[in-house]
Amino acid sequence: MNSPIEEITLDGGWLCLDFANTVSTRKPAKGEEYLNTWDDFARWVRRLGVLPEKEFEAWEKMPPGDMDEVRALREAIYNFFDYYAKNGKVHPAHLETLNGFLHEVYMYTCIKMTDSGLQRGIFKKTYMEKPLWIIALSAESLLLSARLPRVKACDNCGWLFLDTSKNGARRWCNMSTCGSQTKAKAWYHRKKELESGKGG
Numbered sequence: 057m058n059s060p061i062e063e064i065t066l067d068g069g070w071l072c073l074d075f076a077n078t079v080s081t082r083k084p085a086k087g088e089e090y091l092n093t094w095d096d097f098a099r100w101v102r103r104l105g106v107l108p109e110k111e112f113e114a115w116e117k118m119p120p121g122d123m124d125e126v127r128a129l130r131e132a133i134y135n136f137f138d139y140y141a142k143n144g145k146v147h148p149a150h151l152e153t154l155n156g157f158l159h160e161v162y163m164y165t166c167i168k169m170t171d172s173g174l175q176r177g178i179f180k181k182t183y184m185e186k187p188l189w190i191i192a193l194s195a196e197s198l199l200l201s202a203r204l205p206r207v208k209a210c211d212n213c214g215w216l217f218l219d220t221s222k223n224g225a226r227r228w229c230n231m232s233t234c235g236s237q238t239k240a241k242a243w244y245h246r247k248k249e250l251e252s253g254k255g256g
């Protein structure tokens with residue numbers, strides 16, 4: 057049987073948001089942990105194609121890193137975007153924490169020429185922390201972009217996602233896992249109200 061990390065739905069729409077969604081739920085609080093071991097993290101890195109295949113193979117052979125650091129970055133990303141999604145503004149403490157991670161990343165980055173113009177990238181050499189840095193940079197590019205107001209927290213499970221719908225009215229991370237549950241629940245409540253004569 058595959059581990060949950062290989063089967064979770066990838067509904068974030070942005071690398072750092074999928075990373076934030078590596079727990080079973082966020083509502084009412086953080087649920088089951090899916091990133092327990094470095095091996096879990098490696099599987100996720102491979103699944104998301106964070107590193108090119110060849111580089112991944114080299115990276116995988118390196119000694120494992122600190123899972124506390126992996127989860128700390130994840131929670132920093134989650135806190136930042138979750139707060140923004142719910143309040144429409146940045147929490148200074150969340151930004152400071154994220155800046156702490158990015159400060160380290162910048163030492164290993166350079167501006168690269170890519171097909172889509174100049175972009176910040178990481179030096180060619182493979183470092184054990186490289187996937188984490190790529191995830192941190194994905195958070196940076198999202199929070200500096202015009203897409204930031206489109207980051208939302210799922211009504212049902214609290215997972216984060218980028219709403220790319222035309223009207224910006226998406227409420228669930230995934231229609232079939234969360235949308236239908238909420239709809240079924242709403243229908244159930246309505247039915248109960250009708251039965252008790254409260255609804256109209």
Ligand SMILES: [Zn+2]
Nearest residue numbers: 210213229234
């Ligand atoms: Zn959801």
